Amino acid sequence: DKGNHRHFMAKEIHEQPEVVGRTLAHYVDLAAGRVVLPEPLPFDFARLSRLSITACGTAYYAGLVARYWFEQIARLPVEIDVASEARYREAPLERDGLTLVISQSGETADTLASMRYAKSQGQHTLSVVNVPTSTIARESSVVMPTLAGPEIGVASTKAFSCQLTVLLCLAIAAGRARGTIDAAEERRLVDALITVPGLMAEALTREGEIEILAREVSKARDVLYLGRGTSYPMALEGALKLKEISYIHAEGYAAGELKHGPIALIDESVPVIVIAPHDAVFEKTVSNMQEVAARGGRIVLIGDSKGAAEHGLDTLATVTMPDLDATVAPIVYAVPIQLVAYHTAVFMGKDVDQPRNLAKSVTVE
Ligand code: M6R
Numbered sequence: 001d002k003g004n005h006r007h008f009m010a011k012e013i014h015e016q017p018e019v020v021g022r023t024l025a026h027y028v029d030l031a032a033g034r035v036v037l038p039e040p041l042p043f044d045f046a047r048l049s050r051l052s053i054t055a056c057g058t059a060y061y062a063g064l065v066a067r068y069w070f071e072q073i074a075r076l077p078v079e080i081d082v083a084s085e086a087r088y089r090e091a092p093l094e095r096d097g098l099t100l101v102i103s104q105s106g107e108t109a110d111t112l113a114s115m116r117y118a119k120s121q122g123q124h125t126l127s128v129v130n131v132p133t134s135t136i137a138r139e140s141s142v143v144m145p146t147l148a149g150p151e152i153g154v155a156s157t158k159a160f161s162c163q164l165t166v167l168l169c170l171a172i173a174a175g176r177a178r179g180t181i182d183a184a185e186e187r188r189l190v191d192a193l194i195t196v197p198g199l200m201a202e203a204l205t206r207e208g209e210i211e212i213l214a215r216e217v218s219k220a221r222d223v224l225y226l227g228r229g230t231s232y233p234m235a236l237e238g239a240l241k242l243k244e245i246s247y248i249h250a251e252g253y254a255a256g257e258l259k260h261g262p263i264a265l266i267d268e269s270v271p272v273i274v275i276a277p278h279d280a281v282f283e284k285t286v287s288n289m290q291e292v293a294a295r296g297g298r299i300v301l302i303g304d305s306k307g308a309a310e311h312g313l314d315t316l317a318t319v320t321m322p323d324l325d326a327t328v329a330p331i332v333y334a335v336p337i338q339l340v341a342y343h344t345a346v347f348m349g350k351d352v353d354q355p356r357n358l359a360k361s362v363t364v365e
Contacts, residue, residue: 006346008353009153009245013338014204016161020331021197023147023162027169030194033187035172042141043124045074045177048098052091052123053080054114055102056362058156058240059163062128063102064233065330066167073181073189073327074174083110084365087117095122102167103127104151104159105361106134113365115140128166130159144170153353154360155245157338160237161200164331168193192325196332202322203335207343210336213300213317214343220271223248224262226255226292227275228285230330234275234337241341245352248344255288266297271316273300273340275333278307279326286311302336 005011029036051070053063060082067078081089083101087110093099099118103111106129115125115136127140130148137143146162172189175181181189217223223242227235236252243250253262255274266272272292276285282303289299289311298316301308308318319336321329345352 007153009155009157009342012151012153012158013335013342015149016158016335017197017201017204019148019158020161020165020200023165024193024196026145026147027166028190028193033190035169035176035186035190037144037169037173039142039144043096043098045076045174046179048076049094050077050079050097052086052093052097052099052118053078053102054083054086054099054111056083056108056111058160058237059102059104059111061233061237061240062160062163062167063100064236065164065230066171068230069168069171069327070174073171074178075180076174076178083108083114086114093118093121093123097123098126099123100126100128101136101140102163103134103136104130104146104148104156104163106131106136107361107363108136109363109365112136112139128163130162154355154358155241155338155341155352157334161331161334164334165193165196168328168331189327192328195324196328199322199324199328199332200335203332206319206321206336207339209317210319210339211343213319214340214347216316217242217248217271217340217344218246218347220248220269222265222270223250224265224270224272225250225252225275226258226272226285226288227252228255228281229279231275231277231285231333234330234333235273237334238273238275238337238340241338242344244358245341245345245355246348246350247356255285258288258291263291263295266292266295268296268298270297271300272297273302275337276301276303276307277321277324277326277329277333278304278310279329282307289313302333
């Protein structure tokens, strides 16, 4: 049932404040300002020397965001690879180490195979899955569910923001176990997490302006997405979402990589979507925006009012997100990124819920 929405994808984008709130309530003790995991862990974060993450597609990008969180909050080194590579790389994995797999369906063949490989190496496996009865959920040593509810649209939206929510809670739990954050810092992070559903609702109010912007995007043959820090995987996710449902060629790049190649593509025909909350690396991203502007590139900034006031460049459009704690930015910024792809594809008359050549669940390799 699509409710009042034209597509499942629209419904699922709009459900995010609710399902992220529900997921949070499952992982956070609001009164105590602490993360409380729903399942006991069969391993100790404090004893891990590293964490291996594996997943496919959008779930992989959630893992890439989580790498920053686990490394910064828990000082836990992370190695991450797409599951189709991880399963055949024969990477040495430490016995009693931890492999974390992320999957909406819990049935993705490569993700399942890489989890089985980790198991065969004597690793613990922790799955972040949306379907609790799935094969990955059943075969992993411990399951941390996302409570997104059934996701029908082929383009993953609410499952992604719920994955990010669970992964940030896990990084906080790891930080506490490893003694890299104290109770005050944990409370600060939990307080930031609690603001997320409201901030996502606010982000959804930008839909009208994004719809207008989407008409410009729909004229492009190529679109470049740039970001730094956790906004880098968000750039990858933005590009994937756009290409999946609008069939416009899109690439996501770490903003600092611009000079190492993709800058050759920049001209007035290529919109450059820059994802840049006013965080610790914002100024660095502005210098990349200057490089784009100097070559006639048309910038779309997904940022905040502080950043918009500072950069001083002409933009094609600015999508202003609410002020927030930079740690939680990826969860909130998922909303405008999804809306850009959605409205571009709808404007172009594409079937956003059933894009060509794609299946919701990739159960064969
Ligand atoms: O069910 P999974 O999360 O394991 O699926 C992984 C990918 O197939 C999936 O995220 C895919 O990239 C989506 N169509 C992205 O929107």
